[in-house]
Amino acid sequence: MNPKRGRTGRRRKKKVLGTSTGNPSHERQYVRLMRWMKERGFRDKRLRTAHFPDTGRGLMSAQRLQPGEIIISLPESCLLTTDTVLSSYLGKYIRGWRPPVSPLLALCTFLVLERYLGAQSPWQPYLDVLPRAYDCPVYWEADTVNFLPDPVKQKAMKQRRTVQELFSSARPFFRSLNPLFPDIVEEILTYEALRWAWCTVNTRTVYKKHAQRECFTAEPDVYALAPYLDLLNHSAGVQVEAAFNEKSRCYEIRTMVQYKKFQQVFICYGHHDNQRLLLEYGFTAANNPHQSVYVTKDTILQFVSINDKQLQKKWSLLKENGFLENLTFGRDGPSWRLLTACRLLCLGADELYEMCFVFNHHTCWKKVLLGSFVSESNDRTSMELVRKICLHCRRPGCGRGYWISSQKSEKSADPHLVLVEALRREESEILTSSADVLQKEDAI
């Protein structure tokens, strides 16, 4: 009996498809990729590609994996770095170009040109499995970016400017490549192509440090595209060790958690909140333990007295000491940085420069920045200020606690609006939770 026929066979087939990407042309791409990797010395069979309902394409365990076990070991010959670029046809153009290009631009240019070369590129099997587009804000419609909460919106706009500026500044270098692709180099190295390559590098590279080279700008050269390994998705809850092993000359990832056979295998991209995941990787993670709500300087300024003669001085002290960045609310209340900034802003006129002889002769403002108690009144007024800020952030119209349903119906085809909505929903939950914590503290 043919095991693929009949009910059992059909069930068995369904199960296999359920764990694969389910698309035959994609399947062929992975077969080609694996063959190509094998030619380059990759022998691993511990992971395999799969499609997951919540995270999309990823890798799953083909066997039980134990904590401490290496889950993937990628030979150096599979890595695409600036070494690859310099040893290619682009090398002499990069070495001869002044002012030097950045390592990032070199990689991006190489990716675009190799994609253009198609079957002539030795990297084709890898390039074929790369996404055609990304979900980072640089890909979004300008209108959609406007729906982001303010601090993320600023960063998203900065990201768009960064890529636009990179493109503008790179055009003379691109034109210098004319001898390689007469007449059409500007049609290949377009803004859209550079944006794709920029996102490819930013969302998929692993860290591999290269010594600084004269042919590049001084920006850190730390990128390595790692075929197949870059199919691993992110989870905040896993611990891995990942590094290039100088002895084995392989990029290795070791899991610190256990996986059953057929479970999705994750790595952790860093202790990132959802704003950062959205900006850098184009997704938000449900139940992200690092999620927080950012408070802008402008919001804080709305609630401090403009009659405070020391306001400017206090503001400069916060700025000089790096306390005007990353001011957040979390599920367990305001962050220490936000609280500290508020405590400094609430120091009384006579308190700011008052010397404290008990604590290393520091002035009160210094004491606040070091996290020490100053006075009951400072504690009370700063908590009031934090509560006001929290209340303000929760207000509909502040741009956080309301739903963007009207836009949603008009723009239901915009997948990025879903990301904005997820971010806003989570922010609203965090602010509610923060407000509860603040209320409880008030009651004590």
Ligand SMILES: C[S@@+](CC[C@H](N)C(=O)[O-])C[C@H]1O[C@@H](n2cnc3c(N)ncnc32)[C@H](O)[C@@H]1O
């Ligand atoms: C290094 S790649 C991982 C493989 C990727 N899923 C793919 O199909 O090519 C990083 C990208 O995967 C997606 N991703 C990673 N972790 C995710 C997660 N937990 N949930 C949703 N998307 C995730 C994001 O699009 C991110 O930019």
